[in-house]
Structure formats: structure tokens, C-alpha cells
Amino acid sequence: MCLAVPARVKSISGKTAEVEIGGTIYRANILLTPQVKVGDYVLLHTGYAIGVIDEDEAEQSLKMFREIESAHEIS
Amino acid sequence: MKFLDEYRDRGIGEKLLANIRRDSHRPVSFMEFCGSHTVSIFKYGLRQLLPSHIHMLSGPGCPVCVTAAQDIDRVIALAGLSGVVTVTFGDLVRVPGTRSSLQQSRAEGSDIRIVYSALEALDIARANPEKKVVLVGIGFETTAPTIAASLLSARKEDLRNYSVFSLHKLTPPAIRAILAAGETRLDGILCPGHVSVIIGTAPYRFIVEKYGIGCAVAGFEPLDMLLAISQLVGQAEAGRPEVAQSYGRAVRPEGNLAAVAVMNQVFEIAAANWRGLGNIPASGLRLREAFTGFDAEKNFAIPLSDSCEREGCLCGAVLRGVKTPLDCDLFGKVCTPVSPVGPCMVSSEGACAAYYQYGDRHG
Numbered sequence A: 001m002c003l004a005v006p007a008r009v010k011s012i013s014g015k016t017a018e019v020e021i022g023g024t025i026y027r028a029n030i031l032l033t034p035q036v037k038v039g040d041y042v043l044l045h046t047g048y049a050i051g052v053i054d055e056d057e058a059e060q061s062l063k064m065f066r067e068i069e070s071a072h073e074i075s
Numbered sequence B: 001m002k003f004l005d006e007y008r009d010r011g012i013g014e015k016l017l018a019n020i021r022r023d024s025h026r027p028v029s030f031m032e033f034c035g036s037h038t039v040s041i042f043k044y045g046l047r048q049l050l051p052s053h054i055h056m057l058s059g060p061g062c063p064v065c066v067t068a069a070q071d072i073d074r075v076i077a078l079a080g081l082s083g084v085v086t087v088t089f090g091d092l093v094r095v096p097g098t099r100s101s102l103q104q105s106r107a108e109g110s111d112i113r114i115v116y117s118a119l120e121a122l123d124i125a126r127a128n129p130e131k132k133v134v135l136v137g138i139g140f141e142t143t144a145p146t147i148a149a150s151l152l153s154a155r156k157e158d159l160r161n162y163s164v165f166s167l168h169k170l171t172p173p174a175i176r177a178i179l180a181a182g183e184t185r186l187d188g189i190l191c192p193g194h195v196s197v198i199i200g201t202a203p204y205r206f207i208v209e210k211y212g213i214g215c216a217v218a219g220f221e222p223l224d225m226l227l228a229i230s231q232l233v234g235q236a237e238a239g240r241p242e243v244a245q246s247y248g249r250a251v252r253p254e255g256n257l258a259a260v261a262v263m264n265q266v267f268e269i270a271a272a273n274w275r276g277l278g279n280i281p282a283s284g285l286r287l288r289e290a291f292t293g294f295d296a297e298k299n300f301a302i303p304l305s306d307s308c309e310r311e312g313c314l315c316g317a318v319l320r321g322v323k324t325p326l327d328c329d330l331f332g333k334v335c336t337p338v339s340p341v342g343p344c345m346v347s348s349e350g351a352c353a354a355y356y357q358y359g360d361r362h363g
Helices: A053-069 B008-025 B037-044 B069-079 B088-094 B102-107 B118-125 B144-156 B172-183 B193-199 B202-209 B222-238 B259-264 B289-294 B315-319 B351-357
Strands: A004-014 A018-022 A026-030 A041-045 A047-053 B028-034 B054-061 B086-087 B112-116 B133-137 B160-166 B188-192 B214-218 B243-244 B267-274 B278-287
Touching: A004 A053, A004 B278, A018 B028, A026 A041, A026 A047, A026 B069, A041 B193, A041 B259, B008 B222, B028 B037, B028 B172, B028 B193, B028 B202, B028 B222, B028 B243, B037 B054, B037 B222, B037 B351, B054 B172, B054 B188, B054 B315, B069 B086, B069 B102, B069 B133, B069 B160, B086 B088, B086 B118, B088 B102, B088 B112, B102 B112, B118 B133, B118 B144, B118 B160, B133 B144, B144 B160, B144 B259, B144 B289, B160 B278, B160 B289, B160 B351, B172 B188, B172 B193, B172 B202, B172 B278, B188 B193, B188 B202, B188 B222, B193 B214, B193 B259, B202 B214, B202 B243, B214 B222, B259 B267, B278 B289
Parallel strands: B028 B054, B028 B188, B086 B112, B086 B133, B133 B160, B188 B214, B214 B243
Antiparallel strands: A004 A018, A004 A041, A018 A026, A041 A047, B267 B278
């Protein structure tokens, strides 16, 4: 029910955006994410963009994941 | 797909698991509030991979599951009114009420339509001006802003045949109710990712400050959840609870202020009835007076009936984390996804459905 999927914004017209998920184009209402720009990734939930993905934060988290040393490697 | 696949990396997952095994020394119980987390935990086999002394308990974060029997009966009664088109999100139609279900009402001729979005409900209202189109609003803070946005659109267009029957519920009051009841000893809470996209992380402070246990907001991919579980383990082992999070790419500390503003413009906080938790003050959303014209509860005489839970169904106790589906005598025998007795078996994110579908049928 709280499922939301990252979708890339292709174009914006008024309160509606065309977004792409895995090659398929969907329409998304962007009333809840007024700051969204073309090229951003939004979280699409029941036809509405409910948030914008912070790509810098995503990159940092992936860097942190890649730098994790495991207990095996340490011991 | 970007922002999903990277967070399913097996090698990194194994490192996180090795660190959890290294750091976790004492038995702990964590509750995953959200039904989507329950499904992810099963789907990625995390229960089998985590040390056996880390217990993950399913919580009440399944909107269909926590809708009280009485509210199900009221929706069924609403659907029976003449000229009404009842619009609902999928799973709700199959939830057994006291005497019937929406599915049964539909078979008997009621106009009940299933949608994935409130936008479709608006389309149905536009296409059927002679009918009264009522969207059954279920869901937590993730969904409530979208329903609120649909009401703003309806008001702008003067779409007077559209209304909402609000059964929306709020996450923090349910967590508080479970911790206050103290029926289950919990060492940490895995907080819902997409609810937190809207409300941010501050509303969880009370978990640390009042109840002295930690919490971690998590996304739904395996690395998101393993990182959050390792944060919970670290906090529990060190005795230093805090509000942690592993979903920074989606969750800002302050949440989505625009969405909260839309939600607050349309809804106000009210008491709500929860299956399993009962009536909790200030735990739901009702339409503000300015939206009375769009409030199904005020515009239709929806009869109240004597409602009761199905005999033997442990769904309520499962939602509180007091019982697991395997404790229920009906589970997998009388109650299956094909003929569910309670909503936790109906909803794809219900704990019973997850236990059944992913094979943990025998403990």
C-alpha cells in the first residue's frame, strides 16, 4: 500500500509530469512536489510524486556501502 | 532500475550481515512497523540470514489490515446505497466484514470499482456526473496527501459528485499505543520509509525519549533494511538509542513540507478505530469542515451495525506483535489467500499472507 517507485521526470506540463520507469512512460501528478525539475527522480506513489530523490545523498550512501569492511575481512 | 538495483548488491549485503553477526550478542526483538517491510524481509530471505536471536516482529503498518471490522461493515453499507459508486484500492474488496464483503456486494449488483490512484477516482466522477462517486480513503501518511490532493482538484473543478470516506490512519500514534501497552518487549522499531518521506524523522523522537529504545527509518531494498537493522543492533548493544535512518536518498529530516501542507489543508486529526489496537485518540484523519461537501461520512446516512471479528482470527494480536501467524489455528488450514478469514491474509502486505506466500508455514 505504501509502495513507491523511483521514476525519472521526462517533461512537466502544469501539475502533471511524464515520468519513466524501466522504459515505460507514466503520468504523475506533481502537486505534492512543486520543486521538481525535468531530469529529477521522484518517488511515484498511486499516481502522485510524493518526494524527490536526493541524488547526492544516494551517491554518498552507495560510497559508504562500498567502503564497508566486513567482519570477515577484519578478523 | 536506478535507485533500486544498487541497493540489492549481494556482496555488500553479505558484509552487512557479517557485521550484524559480529556485533549482535544478546537476543533482541525489533518490530517492522510497515507491511511492505514485512514483505521485503520475506522476499529477500532476511529472516533466514539474520542470527536466530534477532527476532523481527510484524507491526500494524498494513492499511487494509488495521481497518476495523466496523469500518469494513460501514463501507459495505455505503456501497449498498442507491446511486453510489464505491471506489477502493484493491485488497479492501476481499476483506470479510461481519456478514458480507465488498466483493460479495459487487456480485450482488453494487457498483464497486478498484483503482490504483485517487486520480482514477476523479476520472470516474467526471465520467459519471449522475452518480455519487465515493473513494474509500485508506492508508497512512504516505497515501493521505494524495487523497487530499484529489480533494483540492475536485474543489477547484467544482466536482460535486466526488467525495471521500476517510479511514486514514497515522503512524506515530500506533507505535506509541503498542509501546504504551507493553505487551511485547521491543528493543527497537524499524520505521516506515515512505511514511517518513512525508513526515520526516522528528515524529519518532518519542520512541527514544519516552520509551528508551532505538529506531531506524529504512527503505525497502535489502541493503536499506540490513543497514537499518545493523543500526538497531548497534544501538541496542550499546544502550544508546537514537533516531537513525538508512534511507537518506528519499527521507529528509523535515519530511515533505509541501505534502504535509496539502494534507493539513484538507484533513484534521481525529480519533480512529484500529483492528487490534481499538480506538486511539488523535490517530486518524477526518475532513476539515471546509470540505464538508466532499465528506462521505457527512453526506450519506451510513448505518452502523453490530460488528464483530471472525471467531478464531488472531489478526488483531498479530498486528500488535503479540502473536505470529503461526500461532493461529486457522492459519493455512481454514484461512488461506484463496479464502481468507481475516484481513492479514487478504492484503498482499499482511503478515499472514507474507508468511503463507513465502513458505514460513511451520515456524
